Amino acid sequence: MSQDAGQGRYAGRALAGGRYQLRDLLGEGGMASVHLAYDSVLDRQVAIKTLHTELGREQAFRERFRREAQAVAKLTHTNIVSVFDTGEDDLGGMTTPYIVMEYVEGRPLGSVLDEDVRQQGAMPADKALKITADVLAALEISHEMGLVHRDIKPGNVMMTKRGVVKVMDFGIARAMQSGVTSMTQTGMVVGTPQYLSPEQALGRGVDARSDLYSVGIMLFQLVTGRLPFDADSPLAIAYAHVQEEPVAPSSVNRSLPPAVDALVARALKKNPNERFPSAVAMRDECLRVAASCQAAPPSIVPGAQTSSGAGVGSAVFPPVDQSAPAPTGPVQTPYQPTQTPNPYGTPTPAPSPAYGYPQQGGYPTPAASPYAPQHPQPQGAQTPPPYNLTPSAPAPGSGGGRKGNRMVIIGSIVVAVLVVGGLIGALAMDDGGEDAKGGDTTASGSPSPSKAEGYRGPDTTKTIEKDECTEPEESYNDPDQIKVPDFTFKYIGSVKECFQAAGWSMEVVEVDENTYGEGSVRDQFPTPGTDVDPEKMPTIQLKVSTGNPPSS
Numbered sequence: 001m002s003q004d005a006g007q008g009r010y011a012g013r014a015l016a017g018g019r020y021q022l023r024d025l026l027g028e029g030g031m032a033s034v035h036l037a038y039d040s041v042l043d044r045q046v047a048i049k050t051l052h053t054e055l056g057r058e059q060a061f062r063e064r065f066r067r068e069a070q071a072v073a074k075l076t077h078t079n080i081v082s083v084f085d086t087g088e089d090d091l092g093g094m095t096t097p098y099i100v101m102e103y104v105e106g107r108p109l110g111s112v113l114d115e116d117v118r119q120q121g122a123m124p125a126d127k128a129l130k131i132t133a134d135v136l137a138a139l140e141i142s143h144e145m146g147l148v149h150r151d152i153k154p155g156n157v158m159m160t161k162r163g164v165v166k167v168m169d170f171g172i173a174r175a176m177q178s179g180v181t182s183m184t185q186t187g188m189v190v191g192t193p194q195y196l197s198p199e200q201a202l203g204r205g206v207d208a209r210s211d212l213y214s215v216g217i218m219l220f221q222l223v224t225g226r227l228p229f230d231a232d233s234p235l236a237i238a239y240a241h242v243q244e245e246p247v248a249p250s251s252v253n254r255s256l257p258p259a260v261d262a263l264v265a266r267a268l269k270k271n272p273n274e275r276f277p278s279a280v281a282m283r284d285e286c287l288r289v290a291a292s293c294q295a296a297p298p299s300i301v302p303g304a305q306t307s308s309g310a311g312v313g314s315a316v317f318p319p320v321d322q323s324a325p326a327p328t329g330p331v332q333t334p335y336q337p338t339q340t341p342n343p344y345g346t347p348t349p350a351p352s353p354a355y356g357y358p359q360q361g362g363y364p365t366p367a368a369s370p371y372a373p374q375h376p377q378p379q380g381a382q383t384p385p386p387y388n389l390t391p392s393a394p395a396p397g398s399g400g401g402r403k404g405n406r407m408v409i410i411g412s413i414v415v416a417v418l419v420v421g422g423l424i425g426a427l428a429m430d431d432g433g434e435d436a437k438g439g440d441t442t443a444s445g446s447p448s449p450s451k452a453e454g455y456r457g458p459d460t461t462k463t464i465e466k467d468e469c470t471e472p473e474e475s476y477n478d479p480d481q482i483k484v485p486d487f488t489f490k491y492i493g494s495v496k497e498c499f500q501a502a503g504w505s506m507e508v509v510e511v512d513e514n515t516y517g518e519g520s521v522r523d524q525f526p527t528p529g530t531d532v533d534p535e536k537m538p539t540i541q542l543k544v545s546t547g548n549p550p551s552s
């Protein structure tokens with residue numbers, strides 16, 4: 001609670017022409033305050049969240065915020081904090097967006113957990129699983145409506161006095177993200193570092209499965225009293241989400257059955273394709289495991305380690321003012337994936353090779369799927385510092401644990417990796433099966449292979465129409481975005497015409513293969529169907545066949 005001792009600097013003020021009278025301060029987050037308020041029209045208590053961020057100055061952001069609130073107002077479910085109204089008003093000389101919601105008499109899940117940790121070291125597994133199942137019930141509803149929460153964490157889950165779980169802040173992170181993205185050239189990520197999914201940390205698009213990852217982090221925290229990934233800086237935490245394997249919860253809390261380990265492990269898969277496919281599926285599993293759980297009290301192993309994010313060092317993320325120049329020439333990542341020992345003593349698998357995270361040697365991009373990441377990896381990474389915190393946000397993670405798990409804006413890990421290592425996209429495109437040659441060429445460069453034995457000539461009949469670039473499909477999720485067309489198997493000549501007509505730029509990587517023939521696009525990044533902002537169209541990387549057989 002602030003120095004205003006429960007009053008808040010806006011207590012006593014009114015919003016919406018006097019309709020809402022702000023009373024006690026209920027709490028303050030990184031970018032917002034929540035007040036108990038009185039709705040004089042409907043004669044009831046409500047909670048009002050006022051957003052104190054520079055974003056509030058942006059008309060476009062306020063518009064987005066309003067639209068998100070409208071979408072959230074349509075969500076009605078016992079486990080979701082209802083949104084009643086939204087607007088903006090002048091507070092302290094600044095246009096401040098606010099949101100009026102159901103007042104929940106209770107306390108945040110973080111505080112319930114704190115109490116359990118004090119008394120028993122962690123939350124009893126059956127209780128944690130039931131709470132998690134209720135959070136998933138809320139997500140089931142929002143995901144059905146196409147709304148990804150993006151900031152699931154104990155601070156956004158309230159428990160009423162009667163033990164009813166209520167998830168709040170749907171839509172806020174998304175509005176913040178789009179506001180931040182429109183104000184920055186490169187991948188800034190909004191979220192709470194400790195709960196970010198790897199795809200969020202990389203500044204990629206997210207879908208429902210990103211929320212399931214965050215729920216997995218939260219469940220780990222409930223049953224062990226610790227976070228699986230924590231470190232001294234948001235970026236080091238982001239790195240751990242992308243590169244480090246979590247320990248099994250039972251290595252921290254010995255009373256946990258293997259079924260809880262398996263559940264958490266699946267939720268925390270780096271590759272979204274390997275997580276639970278939906279909130280419903282994960283919820284069913286939580287309830288199944290809860291039903292089979294013996295009511296054993298937590299048994300915490302003293303000093304048990306989770307992850308420290310130590311794999312990220314100054315070599316990977318240099319201090320802000322010492323960003324290393326992106327190397328030219330052949331691609332080498334500056335680090336190896338960290339192999340964290342796991343409690344079973346079995347080899348820890350590297351992150352799934354199906355998701356294209358930055359790894360030595362590179363992993364393939366996924367096949368186009370309906371869940372494919374929706375946003376491009378940001379390009380042009382020369383400019384940004386490795387990370388950036390909003391001035392209004394308290395420094396997160398400084399002491400680890402729940403102390404610093406505030407929502408912040410950070411430069412995505414992909415930006416930092418690009419600054420140091422460059423060419424993450426080329427790595428992501430390297431499927432290991434084909435021999436990517438000679439790094440990248442520019443849009444004007446075309447493959448001009450010397451013909452080896454077994455060379456196959458071009459098939460110029462496989463073309464793409466120009467209007468696929470000039471009039472691309474609109475994103476399903478966001479009318480301001482477009483879907484990246486599918487260039488695979490098309491002849492590069494027609495693809496170039498398509499790009500030129502739309503004014504887009506490409507980067508060509510030659511690959512040896514002689515099944516489809518010279519000039520055939522074999523792979524692309526961002527993948528087909530990825531949502532991108534046409535105003536900030538990324539350079540699209542294309543792997544194009546030389547027509548020559550792969551060298552053995």
Ligand SMILES: Nc1ncnc2c1ncn2[C@@H]1O[C@H](COP(=O)(O)OP(=O)(O)OP(=O)(O)O)[C@@H](O)[C@H]1O
Pocket residue numbers: 026027028029030031032033034047049081101102103104105106107108155156168169192405406407
């Ligand atoms: N609808 C509500 N009813 C009752 N109390 C609420 C409500 N919404 C928020 N609160 C209280 O206000 C506190 C602050 O909420 P807020 O969402 O701003 O912060 P946070 O989630 O902890 O921080 P951040 O999202 O910035 O990391 C909550 O922890 C909770 O105690």
